[in-house]
Each structure stands twice: as C-alpha cells, then as structure tokens.
Amino acid sequence: MRHFFLLISCFLLPHTLVFGQVSTGKIRGTTHSADGKPVIAATILLKDTRYGASSEADGSYSLEAPEGRYTLVVQLLGLETQTLPIRVRAGETVTIPPLTLRETSRQLDDVVVTGQYEPQSMRQSVYQIRTIDRERIQLRGATNLIGVLNNELGIRFSNDLVLGTSDIQLMGMSGRNVKILLDGVPMVDRGDTRESLNQIDINTIERVEIVEGPMSVSYGTDALAGIINVITKKPGNERLLVTARIQEETAHTEYRPLTGKGVHNQNLGVTWQRKGWNAYVGGTHNGFGGWQGLSTTRAKDWHPKEQWLGNVKLGYRTDHFNIWYRLDALDETINAMDPVNINTNQARDQKYLTNRFTHQLQSDWKASEHLHINAILSYTDYSRKTQTTNIDLNTGRRTLSLGAGEQDLSLFDTRVFRATAQYKLSNTVSFQPGVDINLDAASGARILGSPSIHDYAFFVSSELKPTSVLTIRPGLRFIKNSVYDAPPVIPSLNAKLTLHKNADFRFAYARGFRSPALRELYFNFFDASHSIKGNPNLKAEYSNSFNGSLTWRFITSPALRLTSTVTGFYNDFHNLIDYGNDPANPGAMMMVNINRFKTTGGTLNHTLNARNIQVTLGFSHIGRYNSLTKNDTDLPEFVWSPEVNSNITYHLQKLDTKVSFFYKYTGKRPVYESVAGSDGTTTVHLAETAAYHWADFTINKSIVKSVTLNTGVKNLFNVTRLTNTSGDVERAHSTGGAVPLSYGRSYFLGLSFQWSN
Template structure:
C-alpha cells in the first residue's frame, strides 16, 4: 500500500510539474510574428522539441524542468534564453541587417529569388502600401523612377507613362492575366480601378517582355499579385481610412472615406477561401471651381474580391473574381436666370463596371510543370448628361445624343509547360513552351459602325541556358496571328552574368510588334465638346528595345543599381490634334519615335533605418528635329527618396516619401501673329512631392497610422503646352496635379484564429 501511495503521489506531482508555458514573439513594433521557430531543449534530459508560432506570434507548451529556448526566424536575429519556471514570457526580436531573398514570378519559369532572375524585377510589397497608407496604386507607383502619372480632368482617370512611353505600351497583369478595360484617348488602363487592399505585392519589369506577354509589353510589365487564401481556420481584417481633401473634410461627404472588410480562411484540408469588399468615397475638391461645379469631381467606388482554392500534392486550382463599380460626377453650376421655371443644372456622370473571372491551375508533372490561366472580363463605361431640378432634385436626360457607351468583352487563355530539358556537368538547360489566345469584342456609341471584334493567337518558346553559377542566357521568340493584320515574329535575348558574388550584369534585347487596337481603329466621339475619330488605315508598329543593368551589393546592407534603356518604335501610333479647331482629332502613324534613359538607385539598411534613393534621366524624341534646327532629344530628370525608421522603444514607424519630377519639354508648331508656322519650346514645369507617415502596432492585431500627404501643397503647375489632349481644350496656363496638403488617419484590425 505504501508503494502504491508513493507511486500515485509521484504521478500527481509530475502532472503538476507539467505546467503550461506561454511564449509571445513580437517585432520591434510589438506585433506578433508568425512562423517563428522555437526550439525547446530540456536541460535535465536533453530532450528537444520544435514549436512554430501562430499568426499572433504565440506558442503554448508544457515543461517539467528548466529549458533552453532558441528562437529563430529568417528575417530576425536569433535569440537564446534559459527559463526554469512556467508562466508568460514575451520576447522582442531585432531585424537582421540584410536584404531578404525576395521571390518573384513575373517572366520566370517558376518562383525564383529576385537576385537569380534573368530579368531585373522590382517588387513592392504590402508593407510599403501600409507605410504610405495608400488608397490606390497611383500613390505607390508615382514614387517610383521612370513612372509618371497624369489626370484626365474630364473623366477622372489616372493615366501613366513608363520609360517615356504611354501606358498602352505597358502590360498590366492581375496574377499574370492581362487586365481589360482601356479608357481615355491614350488607350491605357486606369490603375486606380484596382483594389489596393487586395494586393499582396506589385512586380515591375522595365524593358521588353513581348515574348512572354505580347505586344503591349514594350516598355515593361506591371504584374499585380493579389492576396492568396491562407491556411488559418479564420482570419478577419477590418480597415477604416479617413482623409481630408486639402482643407475639406466632414463625415460621410467631404474628404475621403474608405472602409473595407476581408474574411480569409481554411474550409477543409484541401480547400481555402477568401472574400473582401471595399468602399471608396471621394467628395471632390472645389479648387478653382464652385461649391457644386468642382475642379476635381466626386468619385465613388465599390470593389469586391473573392477567391476559392483547392490544393493537393500534385496540383492546385484557383477560381477568383473581381468586381469593380465606379461613378464619377461632374455637377454643373445652377442656372436660375429664368424666373418662370425652377433653377436647374446640367450634370454629367461617368459610370464604369468591370467583372473579371479567373481560373488558374498548376499541375506537377515531375520534372515539368503545366500552368493554365484563363479569364473572362466584362467591362463597360457609360457617360450621360442630364438635367437636375435644383428644387425637386428630379433628373432627366438632356438628349439621346449626349449618352455615350462603350463595352469590352475579353476571353483569354494562356497555357504553358516548363521544366528541365537536360543537364550535363555544370550546364543546365530548361525551357518554356506556350500557346495563348485572346478574343476581344467591343461596341457602343463611341465606336463607329456598331460592335467590333479582334482576336490574337500566339505561340511562344524560350529556353534558359545556365552555365555554372555565373551565366544565364535566355533566347526566346513569339509569333502571333492577328485577325486584321499580318504579323512578324518577335524574338528576344536576355543575359545575366555574375561578375562576382556581389556584382551582376544583365543585358537584353527585344523586338516588338503591335497591331492597332479596336479603339485606335474605330473610335468615334462627336458631340458639342468633342470631335474624335479613329483611323481604319493605321499600320502596325514595330520596335526594338535594348536595356542593361548593373547591380552591386555590399555586405547585404547596401545595394547599388545602374540601368539604361533605349526604345526605337517605327510607325508609332499617336494621338494627333490638328491646328485647325474645326478639324477632327484622330490617330495616326509617325515614322519614328525613340526614348532612352539612365537610372541609378541606392538602397541602404542600417539597424532600424532603411533608405531607397534614386535618380533618373529620361529622353524623348522630338519629331520636328527632322524639319527644323532643334534638338533631336529632350531630357527630363527625376529623383526619389523613400526613408523609413523604426523607433523601437515606443514601437513607432516613421516614413518619408519624396519624389522630384523634372520639367517635361517638347517642341510644337504654332501659328504666329503674321500667320506663319514657327516652332516653340513648350514646357510643363517641375514639381516636388513629399509624404510623411507614422504608424504604431498594438496588441490584439490593431495598428494605427496617421500622417500628411503632399506636404509641398501642390495643386497645379505651370503648363504652356498647346493642344495637350482631347479633354484639355487649349490646355494653356495651369495643369491640375493634386488637391493640396491633406491629412489622414487609418485603423487596421486583424483577427486570426
């Protein structure tokens, strides 16, 4: 009996000793770190077991003796501690002073580190979006070198350039699938119609990517990678963003109001799903207008996203959908000159809707991999003019001729197989073979002769030859069949050479071919304020692009990059505005157009401080140099500085984001007082942009951000370009750039089960 009592007592005593230990791992901002490896070693028995922290940075375990904890993570310094009693422990990790091996997918056969990729890929992650408290993609990309944005005052659309070329030469992708819904006379995508809260990162590739992504990828590719479904049982995210527009702000009307909600989680062992919705409300800005007839029009957006993923050992398949609804209102001044009728106003609205469906699948075939990307996009835009009774607020259409519509329906399928071809010694050869088909249908009142359609079928192949650890060579070719035009093959050759462990050289050449788009061929927009016609006699463009890039890394703390590019386009399709006011504005082929430029970037990290500095010099060809004694190229400088600092003790992050955009110059033919044609140098002035932000993370998944945008208080800049665009009229004097200095407050809440 005594032996039994002693045994029971010992068991009970041991059970009591197996008490709970709770460990919380946080970053310098006091935010829990996921997937930290905690090795627990019992001192008495030398037994070791491993634990991973959850989404909140927490592990729970039991110990029966003193233990040694080894806490490690790829991004943070390893921490070792010895504890002898149970309870709650919190450890704050310090970041490593090194550049992480970020993984990129754009243009690669498989996910690969940016350092090893044959193309120079820049990745901008969601951390940067949070640091800038960005409400749209323009806020983020406008801080980058070689990218410039402008605004269409009539429609509120954000137009952009890359490498001195308009957005129609930049392929915009969502998870590798082209985005449909071009707008404006420059035939480009409005990036602000994409929900930035649903983006994991943006990958930028400057230079020709026609072999991989087709004709529109001459200046580069913007690949928007959306957030993926996660493997947690449940994750809930809520964001509230409030921002003034200049000095204007009030709840529910003036200013910017942008709440969002997301739900993400695992449904079963193989199935996970996510859904999100966001409301963006912009109250407009009076500026030089009136209380009702504002210089910046009010805009409202609804942005919805959903994704369903199935993953198994050999394949995974994902269905996703994005729904965008946008309304921009141009409210005219009230007319009360007639005492016999109610006062009224003539108003306009611009409504855009895009519904995009995607199905992507990935199959593991051993040494080979099959990827299939398919999508259907339905985009429409309606512009209407209506009369609003100022007393009753009743609305009525002014005239059927003032109601304009356009729609695009796009079916896209891309299928590729990639993998290893052979390996002999230190030679490794891999390849990719693919086929792509795209069918586009368009119609509406702003296209002549009813609906139109266009299809392209492309076959492409490339191979990557890797010689040891130093050299990669990737030749490739693409051939496209177009339903309207004869086409040419588009070859490309890219090379990456590791001069040393810290010095890399990349060079590339690409030939481009671009057939005129439906909009350029058949655009027809004629009313009291517009006279725009397409040109069915346009010819396809051909182009050549050369680029080079040097990258030098020092001890993981500093990175220097120098790159240069040269674009040469024959038969470039451009938007032509005649000198005669009564003549139609149209599209035409230029004989030749060129851009070139050089960039230098320096990234530096020390302790809790990070800086990204850069300068650029971009030149654009002046076609009048063929006829007059003027410079063949005119250049414009750029500079940027993105600085962040982590103040550890209070856990506050500071961010400073600066961009200098140099003057944009061009020669134009004008008529002088003697009715003679002369050449003048015209200019849009330079400007400086500066944002300041600070943020702090709290326990329980709460983060608060605040700051000032547009500290330099820019509203407009001097611009003496004549005939700057279809909606700009004469466009002399001032060009609207922003709505002045503004202030914001953002609250994020993240719950993970």
C-alpha cells in the same frame, strides 16, 4: 552454454531496464513580436539535436527532450533569432520566459513571379525588376495604386478632369504601351488611358512588380514600355483571418466625416481555409467628395467619385497542385456638375458609370521534379456609360438630355487563355513553351460597328546556364492576328552575368510589337472637351529596345545591407500611335502613326537596410524624341527630364512605431509639338510642363495586438497645378493651360484590424 547465456542475460537486464525508462523533461514557452502579437509557426529547436517544435496560433510551444544541458534556438524568417541556455531534468517541466522576436534587416531577396519560370529570388532573375511590398503600401496610407506608384522613378501620371480618369507614363512612354496585369491577367480599358490602375482594390494587394522594357515575347501586345503586375494576397497559415480598415482623409481643407467632402475608405475581408480548401470574400468602399479648387460655381475642379469593389476567391491546393477562381467586381460613379445658366437657372450634369467584372480561373500543377504546368482562363466584362441630365434649379426637376452623344454606353469584353509548361532538362537547361490567346470585342454608339480582334500566339524561351556565373534566356513569339499581318517572329534575349559574389550585370534586347487596340481603331469620342476619331487604317507599332543594369551589394552583413543599382535603356519605336490632326476636319483629332519615336536614359538607385532604418535614394534622367524634330537640324534629338526620389522609414522599437518620409522631385518635362496657326501653317514649338516637389510624411503605430493606427500628411508642398507653356489647346486631350496634379495638401487618419485563428 545455457549457463553462459543466463549469465549474460542477468548482466544486460538491469541496463536494458534503465535505458528503456523515459528519462525526459518538457520545455514550454511563448513567443510574441515587438507589438505583443503572437508569433505563429516560429521554429523552436535544441541546437545540434533532432528535437524541435513550432509555435502555435497563440505563440505557445512545447517539446520533450532527454535530460541534459542544451541551447534553445527560436527563429523565424524576417525576425531576430533568440538563443538561451537551458537545463532539462527528467520528469520536470522547464518554463521559458516569454520571448520577443523583433524585426531584423537580414531578409531574403524578394521573390518575384513576373516573367519567371517559377517563383524565384529577384537576384536570380534575368530581368531587372522593382517590387513594392505590402508593408510599403500600408506605410503610404494609400487608397489606390496611384498613391503608391507616384513615388517611383520613371513613372508619371496625368489627369483628365473632364472624364475623371488618370493615365500613366513609364520611362517616357505613354500608358497605352504599359501592360497592367492583375495576377497575370490583362486589365481592360475603354480609352487609351490606363484608368484601370485606379480600379483595383488596394486592400487585396500583396505586392506590385514592375518590369521595364518590352515583354512582348512573354506577354504580347501593349507591353512595349513594360509590365506592371499587381499580385494579390494568397492564403497563409491561418485557418480563419479577418481584416478590416477604415481611413479618413481631407481634400485640401475640405472634409466631412465618413461621407461627402474628403476621401473615405472602408474595407472588410474574411479568409478561411481547411484541408487544402481556401476561400476569401471582401469588399471595399472608396468615396471622394470632389474638390472645389479654383471654381466659384457648382462645378468642381475635381469630380466626386464613388467606388464599390468586391472580391471573391475559392481555391484548393495540395503539395503538387493548386487551382483557384477569383472574381473582381467594380461599380464606379463619377459626378460631373456644370455651372448654372444664369438666364434659365438650369444646369447640365453628367454621370460616368463604370462596371467591371473580371473572372479568373488559374491552376498550377507540378507534374514532376522536371515538369511544371500553369494555365489561366479569364473573362472581363467592362462597360462605361455616360448619362447626361438637365436640372431645373427652380423646381428641382431633372430630365434626360437629348443632345448628340450625351447618352452613351460602350461595352468591351476580353477573353484570355494562357498556358505555359516549364520543363527542366537539367540543372543547366530549361524550356518554357506556351500559348497565348486574346479575343477582344466592343460595341456601342461611339464605336464603329461591332468590331473584334483575335490574337493567337505561340512563344518559347529557354534558360541556359553554361557556367555557374552566366544565365542566358533567348525567346521567340509567333503571332497570328485577325486584323494585321503580324511579324513572322518576335525575338528577345536576356542575360545575367555574376561578376562577383556581390555584383550582377544584366543585359537585354527585345523586339516589341503592338497591334492597334479596338479603342484606337473604331472608338469615336466627341463632347464639349474631346474630339477624337478612331482610325481603321492604323499600322501596327514595333520597336527595338536595349536595357542594361549593374547591381552591387557593397555591404551584406546581417545587421547592415547597402545595395546600388545603375540602369540604362534605349528604345526606338516605329509607327507609334498618337494623336494627330484629322485632314478632313481640322478641329478634330484622330489616331495616327508617328514615323519615329525614341526614349533613352538611366537610373541610379541606392538602398540601405539597417537594424531600425531603411533608406532609398534614386536619380533618373530620361530623354524623349519624336519625329516632329526629325527634319530640323537646329533642334536637339532628345529633350531631357530629371527625377530624384528618396524614402526613409525609421522603426522606434520601444514604441513599436514606424515613421516614414517619402519624397520625389519631378523635373520639368519638355516636348516638341506642332501648333497650327490661323493661316493654316504649322510651326514646331517647345512646350514645357513645370517641375514640382512631392512629399508624404506618415506614422504607423501598433495600438493593441490586432489594431494598427496610420496617420500622416500627403503632398506636403501643397502642389495642385503645374504651369505649362503648351500652345496645344485643340487636341483630343488638350495640353494647353495649367496641368492638374492634385487637390493639394491632405491629412489622413486610419485604423487597420487583423485577427487570425
């Protein structure tokens, strides 16, 4: 037996020595994108084996494999996959020629977070959500959010040139019914306009998510028309990232480099992360020299504006836990200059000074595979100051004006606490309970007393999947308001039905509720152009809303995707808050409840993604109704307005240049209004704001590895004012006369820098 084992050992030993030897070779190479930049974190693998690696910060990769013939696969989401046959020889190194990974139209569905239990693809969401990604923001050459959203269907903007502010309308509803969120935190505004859209640093934005229809169950008051959630950038894979941007733009034909006339934007940001810790600090300066327009005096049609925006973020994350603090700060100055009094050679000027500090502390904790907890704590400190001075042009001496209301300071602060828990009972049943606490306070000379409103809510929803093709999400919100007897419960119901592997149908019903804001209850604003009174007797608004959509993906091949979406909506509002005549003072306006207000309509969108071209084409038709026509059978219940938009981007691969054309036709906007006659009688009048065409043409070109040039023309049709037949010249925000839209055609040139390690 001993000799037998010795014989077996002698037989196996040579083979063991052979197999124990390292008979492997090495593979090395680099990857880069079409613009020559290194491709980081690309996956490099040998097909049908376990051997692989990832590309480093400089695009290089290296791996070992046994001797043999293989197929090398290099891939990264959003880029074309490269494959090539190779042969590995023992003890040798195979050097692969540099590989170029170009962009591809084969992309995953956009990942959305607004209203979701957790980030998920847009196709899986029960909500119909529109997204605007970072690339599109860059292609537009926009310096604020209005420059991005003005091309969207169903969205319109109006400008108040006296105050230098803008407001938004969504699907026929005013801005006070549109909730603006920054990473899920509500933005604070002084008046009923959503001027905060112009006070968000666009250079920090990753994408914008737009949800149409009431979101009152999840997000509470102000969300009757929908949600615009601005999502800021999150840390990537870079240890150190430095970004910078400078852009210069004309204001029609007015321009002076870097300062004064024109539009000037500069930004610098630095991101760092290591061992789970991450930090960001950045700042932006926006300068606008105003626009003279039709004015022949020292007063300008569009006021000069200067903004300083700062951002600081500090966070820590692990595989299961993420916590971060963010500060957004704004300092804004608007200069309004009046004409000179020819008798005294003096002029009256005003400055509108805005300061906003928004603090956020947010955390996510994945306690288990079944339980996920989110929490938000935020504090916003907002002030708006009006400073009026008189200047003697003979001596240049400037003194404070002592007129009533000409020196004013309004203070608003908001505290928000929001916490949700997502519990997955099974693959077919999930729950989301949550609490939402909002504490609002205000003070100032134009604010009656020092009022506050406290809103406490508990909400719960469930996502049910009784079959593989049906998802149902019912929800309830219970509210306790310190000022109003809120309805005992606010319900909503959303559903998504997969009709086909390429077709989805969505349906939603929601009960909306909005308690009057502090600005509507207690804010009084009187100056040369405004006469507004708050109304402490306002009732809360509520609505019933229905939405439906059908999405069909006609072509879903890797090289070509064609998708169409048709939507429809109907909103019926009660006690909608708007401006009305003050019975005690016919020359002033006050906030009142309109008995009935409705909107209805639909949209049709087509999206085409091919190898080098992206095309969208959309159409909407929106009808509005208010109670002024309620008792007059000769007038239609709805008045309608159409819109058409299209975006085209073509990528010239060899030049690494993207050429884009953005277009929108906004049809005339009719509305019935009551006009008071000199004899005290009131008549109903159909007013119309003229239609207009808007188009932008941009070129985005990569110059070197870290620098991109962006140039183009905005407002190609040179639209400045819209004719308007309104007879209303006495309201708080007078709609009589021409409606200001823009300062005309402009030309811009910008450079963006991005370096990472």
